[in-house]
Amino acid sequence: MRQWRNKAESWVQRGLDRRLRLAVTGLSRSGKTAFITSLVNQLEHAGLDARLPHWLPAAEGRILGSQRVPGRHHHVPAFGYEAALSQLAQTPPVWPEPTRGISEITLAIRYCPKNRLKRRLQDTATLYLELVDYPGEWLLDLPLLSMSYAEWSAQQQELLQTPALARLAHPWLTAGAVIAPDSPADDAVLAPLAAGYTQWLHDIKRECGAYLVQPGRFVLPGEYLGAPMLQFVPWVWGAVPAGLGEQHHYGMMETRFEHYKKHLVAGFYREHFAGFDRQIVLVDCLSALNRGTDSFADLSRAVNAIVQSFDYGKTGWWRRLFAPRIDKLLFAATKADHLTPDQHSRLARLLSGLVRAGHRHARLAGIDIDTLALASIKATHSGEVIHRGETIPALQGRRLDNGESVTLYPGEVPENLPDADFWQQQGFDFTDFSPPVWQPEQPLPHLRLDQALAFLLGDKLA
Template sequence: MSRFVNKFYKAFDTLVDTGAQSLENLFSRDVHHVIITGLSRSGKSMFFTTLMSLLSQRSQQTFDNLPLLRSLPKELIQSVELRPIEGEALFPLDRNLQKLQSRQWPESTEQIYGFELVLTTKPLNAISKLLRKSNQIIFRFHDYPGEWLTDLPMLHKEFVAWSDSAWSQQLNPPQKHYASDWHAFVESYDFDRLPNEELVGDYMQQYRNYLIAAKSKGITLLQPGSMLIPSPKFNWEKNGFAPLPSRIASDPEHPWTLLFQKNFEHFKKIWLAPLQESYFSKADKQIVMLDLHQGLSHSRAHLNQLKETLSNLASSFVYGADKWYKPKILFRHEISKVAFVATKIDLIPNSQHENFLHLLQDITSGIRAHLREKEVEFQHFLISAMQTTDPGSCENCLRFTNPDGDYEEWEFESIPDRLKALDPEQNYPAINTMVPKDVLARMNHAQGIDRLIEYLIK
């Protein structure tokens, strides 16, 4: 009974989202609304490209490149199709594959792509053939700039509270190492001058310069990230804002505070609230993608900040256990299953994967406490979208082709299995690889994607 009711709720949500459909589609379409929560450089675009390529090849080739995907055996898949979502740009799969074939990595996402990955399966027996011609398993995805993700917690703040928290973060490591020019500018700034277009523009540009510098050094908690990759729906030149020093922001009647408070509320109303409602509140499953290599290559403070970023994001999504008796409220989805995913594991030796998994679990401990309260299921995964390295001459060694085209070998120290095991000043240089010549073969050796999809389908 519970499975039937749960199936009905999912199907009814599909009708609400896409309009009236036939009764055949109502009970033959299995729709998974998956939100990929990935910060900048976490590998979302490469993951999408590999996933679609592997599933497409799997339906056409005789070999099984996703052997652990038991819920979708190779012989059951009839076709794989990429479909646009009405009103959204389609994910640029062909363009990404062409760039990979020319030995270039896909470009970072700077707009929203909405698409459905549709897997049509063959009927299992004669009875199912009579009832329906095919069964469709649909993954509904959205790809978006990771910089926008970190802005979502701003919805729950007023300008002064956000401004104070931004300053607090900049005064602590690791941000303080990159904010000195910005702080020097603010320290000598004359706030007695009334804000006008030129002065506000200059003030915002100085803050944006800090954001750009901090991002280049691996800082993840940057707000507003939308200032780095602006949306056409929000005019930063006309309605922009930036943190004010507390001596100014604490005066509610100060002209700069009044202006930035007004612009801050406009930002939430025009951009952030619609963004959350349109793309982040309709998921029933979530993949949280993390690039731990970036933090390891800098310092423990960077990884601690990544942990803080994840904890802050917990309030931006609607979580709840998937129970058959639990009615949908106003047809809103609740995320009932979460996958925490560390990407690019081909950049560390197999001997260190267990430590890497424990480190991932440590970094997600804050947000996992929130999920337990909501009775949400979660698991941790290690994946690579492409095997860009080869085993080296020792257990902790890897061989790879660097961006200059030279084939070299690195030997790794042991990866810490938790944050406290990492010395504050210790770091692990990240491998920077060239796109291999044998792209498709290397994608077929992607790791962990079959386990991840199996988890989402079940």
């Protein structure tokens, strides 16, 4: 009898325990590392001293505790939580080193179910939360799947019509111009050509503030650095004779492009994306505003391309191939602590505007979408100062570039994109801050991580 009861209890327990795979993405420097570090930290402090008033299970005192546990996916590198915390705990504190590929961390969250039926069956349940961090750049590659090498080359040629991009492309454009498409394929020729092209992608990111950079793995190759399938460039040097095979330069690059699509782009969707339950996409709107109108326009295109990754439900082939199951998608504007609190809703609305086009379609595909502005690790204090007899909101923090303590009014965020005149006359200048001084036994200070938790996990702890 007892044996039977033990069995029944463990069966009930298994029924109550849940697993949720929450993917965290965003372009480089959007704040993924800071977000995961702080989220894990808040969850470890949930039920103790974390400030999570908008996350009901915590506000209702139903979180009993969370702890890190070994992950199920032994081939995925572990997220460096301890290293990130120790960097934040240094004197003076430094921002954690960002991750460059995919990584994962799992938490077991023990809670009291609210649901009466569940409660009668068992007093406590566990949610295994698997947080997966991966570069948003990888999502930008999805459109490649439906393109041939010739089509992709034509698209890149069009990109080169933009003078600033073409100017930086000079080295690889001139190197490629002397290669005949039907000359014998030679790695000694292709490797430096691809290196020049990759350098160009880095340069347009850095100098033109470009975000929509393809192929994404060229700039973030992870373990594939130096692999031949990352050694091709778009053919932008005119007509090509028909029927060129792998023995020729053009044919070899075409083959590598197809390998890239099959192994890296489709492989990521098959092995990782298809297994995600929920997704948060982090977007750093403020750095793009600082860089100017072209950079912001490019961020807008990149966000749109990312939104499309969740909008393939209708087209059939994508759904057939990968059977994605994401049902909640949160877009979060990061680093809201760069702004005074009165500007946070404007920042969220600016981001909503960016995702709106895709938003409409993704709703059709049955995904619940939301947008908010947050700070994973709040580095400033907000208050008010009197300036010429007027009370104005202000921020206090330490500048990232020189460590100096400052009190400043960072200015307003546009809700809609300003016109060309505005960019020319004034532009934006949001200051970057050093991380806050923080005692390791305390939870990290944040803004609205509890609202993110409420949207992403709320229904899972009922």
